[in-house]
Amino acid sequence: MTVQTDRTRRPFVLEEAVAILARTPASLDALLRGLPDGWIAAHEGGDTWSPFDVVGHLIHGERTDWVPRARIILEHGEAPVFDLFDRLAQFEVSKGQTMASLLDEFATLRRENLRELAALGVTAADLDRRGRHPELGVVTLRQHLATWVAHDLDHVTQISRVLARQYSDEVGPWRAFLRIISGAQG
């Protein structure tokens, strides 16, 4: 496979990453706003997250993770270790909110963060700059920003899966054909 014909990998290009990051709020908004409450609170059992929980988690990432850490890498390099990201912060943050208010907040924060990212004027050389993650050790700005994109998409996947699985029983014999319910990859 050559770089040109390999459709399984894209090299990181900042403009492309921003193109995807800019789309996530509207895509989730179109999917979730106005859905009946039972779907907003749906989850996969135990401690798994609902669409409501996931959007709160994305908001917390906008506030404390993606652009704040990018700024640390650019301004301070590896010397400071990033603060640990609290993966459960949304349970406090989202209290008393509605899905609509969370979607509004996510869209606003994302817009502001992409504006701030643009203002940082990240160069090709900057993408190789390094920071220190509390669990992963040395990471580059490129890896951090690529993860921002993949993390968004991971949670879009999660939300769709949580919703689909609500009908695990109702689909009857189709269960075997629906990879999202059967759990088969592909």
Added chain:
Amino acid sequence: MTVQTDRTRRPFVLEEAVAILARTPASLDALLRGLPDGWIAAHEGGDTWSPFDVVGHLIHGERTDWVPRARIILEHGEAPVFDLFDRLAQFEVSKGQTMASLLDEFATLRRENLRELAALGVTAADLDRRGRHPELGVVTLRQHLATWVAHDLDHVTQISRVLARQYSDEVGPWRAFLRIISGAQG
């Protein structure tokens, strides 16, 4: 667990199913329209599908599967066996089209089909009516319509996963944390 507190399953309610079905085109539109070509053609290797392929597949379902089969169940019951659904039709159907034209077509067909579904005036009793699937045997209208919803969400999941995995290498050590890339469920 009682029915009221079980957040892992929803009983099929036609209005709720329609609420989700009505949202899919806009959600995919927000995610995909205007993305650079390399992302539209991205796939997971081998015969796996790109976002472009998936939207073509959804269009073929609108044309030949969901409402047409619902109509067969309501008008003819189990006597006729559904035509086999061609899971590869999109490779012909989408030729020469753009992502934007496919998104437009999907949105139009979905709108028309939901209008047609409403016109069918499906009752609670109708949901138990039965048809005959060529591979699965007897299926109810309820199962068929629930599958329409889960099938949409399955493909939203697929598209997000295909996009995320383009950065499988670029995320570096975060790979282990991103379930969408590592393949872990959760």
